[in-house]
Amino acid sequence: MNALLKRIWIGLAATLIVSLAAVVMPDHIQVGDDGRIRLGAPAPTPSPSAAVSTPEATSPPLTRDAVDEVIRTAVGAAGLDPAQGRPTGAAGADSNRTGWMAVREKTAAQAEMNAICADLERQGWTLNPNGDRADASRSYKRGGWYLLVSTRGKAQTPSPTSALTDSQTYLTLTGLQLNLSDIPLPEITVRIG
Structure with missing residues (x-):
């Protein structure tokens, strides 16, 4: 037994x-x-019928400043002022984390998230659908960076003093630089x- x-x-x-x-x-x-x-x-196995590599495979590495600009552009494409939100990553170009967050009305947040995602795709970011929920979060990858676009409620409250009302949620873009191929x-x- x-x-x-x-x-x-x-x-x-x-x-x-x-x-x-x-x-x-x-x-x-x-x-x-x-x-x-x-x-x-x-293991690499060369094949005569090998498909052309995806844009992600040939994307040059992005800098932190470039990712910050991508986030500002995507937020602006959604009709939002990036200055009305707040950065979520530590300052400094050598950081491998960045992001943006704003309190939004739930009724508008989904449409704003969809507009941000559409702009990320326009900028060449590749959708990474593993574990995504189209109504709450989507993740993208490009140049060694991953971006998570999310409309999550009180679970991501950054501090006890910033409580949300029942009609509000956080709209966030979180960027993280990872190079999993080096592991x-x-x-x-x-x-x-």
Whole structure:
């Protein structure tokens, strides 16, 4: 009985690890035809019919200042004044975090979020739909940066003194610089079943 329980726990732990990895780095999970799951960057296999790389693969790295300008442009395209919100990232061009936030009426926030997202796509940002909810948040990637556009209520309250009314929400753009390709992943093969 102990051996059976041990195998069940190992299987559950392996499933949890694979699930978390699939959420964080969906490009690094491969499932074989035989049911084996392989973690790690896929080995490069040149193919004569290889597709042209996506714009993200050839996007040059963006600077913090460039991302700040992208955010200001997208906010302005939604008909908002960037100065009426407030920055959410630490000052300094060497920072790998940036953002903007404003308190908005819930009735207008969804349309404003949609306009911001449309402008990000116009500027060449690639939609990264893993885990997004079209009515509450969308994420984009480009040049080593990820942008999350969100209309979330009181869960993201920045301080106890800035309470929202029932008709208000936060409209936020959060930028984070990540280079996941520099993180070495071990090659792990898991056989379930």
